[in-house]
Amino acid sequence: MRSEVITVETGSAPAVRDISAEAHAFVAGETDGLLHVFVPHATAGVAIIETGSGSESDLWRALDDLLPADDRWRHRHGSPGHGRDHLLPALLAPYATLPVVAGRIMLGTWQSLCLVDPNTDNPTRQVRFSFLPA
């Protein structure tokens, strides 16, 4: 298994960072198998959505309703409402698996692989790509 950790800058605002290009580059030259994506953080997740048409900000609007960034949470440290950041990975899991055929990720036309990071206190994140040949 080839496994590699990349660094992704997510900045100091909630971010949906499209990492499809990094994923495509990682599997280039492989044959068939599974791409495994893993975020080794407790306050970030992965989503496969369309980017560039407004869904990034729509996702924050939805998450702000579903997991309000207020003081209701027991888990408290860092920025106000940070407890909800710790729940995000329960809804948006920190892993994803994608099929690779002949060195190409079989994403649909409108799908992008995204790192979703609500945490404004950690501007730099890691993502582990692993390729399982099969």
Place this chain on the structure above:
Amino acid sequence: MRSEVITVETGSAPAVRDISAEAHAFVAGETDGLLHVFVPHATAGVAIIETGSGSESDLWRALDDLLPADDRWRHRHGSPGHGRDHLLPALLAPYATLPVVAGRIMLGTWQSLCLVDPNTDNPTRQVRFSFLPA
């Protein structure tokens, strides 16, 4: 890796389509490994739930509350409220992985593999099954 795309009719109403039978047929004759399920669409997801006892309509009731199909979303085209369809894959990921032992998917008694499609504008969907022997 054996990988195959099937076509699933989801019709013109929001659909929870049980595709367990198709998945079982795909792995029949295999030995041990992982079944990977992937939906190459930006407005559909996968859920593993019990079917036939009301949870399909309960799921739409829940999703209509969690992601209302109204005009709050920036991503706008097609049917009214379509922006929420683009958020569904963030909550119900477009992939799933299932263990296969001796050619049988190890689903529990009450579990079914389902394609969840809120999008009334796309009555025909694709699902990619891949088998990773191990």
Place this chain on the structure above:
Amino acid sequence: MRSEVITVETGSAPAVRDISAEAHAFVAGETDGLLHVFVPHATAGVAIIETGSGSESDLWRALDDLLPADDRWRHRHGSPGHGRDHLLPALLAPYATLPVVAGRIMLGTWQSLCLVDPNTDNPTRQVRFSFLPA
């Protein structure tokens, strides 16, 4: 593929049970590959979150808002509001995949693998671990 089912006691109250130790023990001695976690139940899911700082009870607070345990659901049997238990696996999938390098699960410092069980009628649960060497 090495595959094994363990039994986890979740008791008669909604439970977030940290099963990281069991997962680490399962892959000890392996080399590189993927750990697959699967819950063969229709009313339980998996979450990878930080434990021990309040997020377990925060998760129930969130889930009680997102999927209320009341009589709105069509799927009815067992305890009142049980229909929502059947929706939990749509939001918290009953599977997870984790990268293993040199026999160690590459979880981040603050991440724990958890079985999430809202169902008070089933105090004993099963979890299947499978290791795919690669």
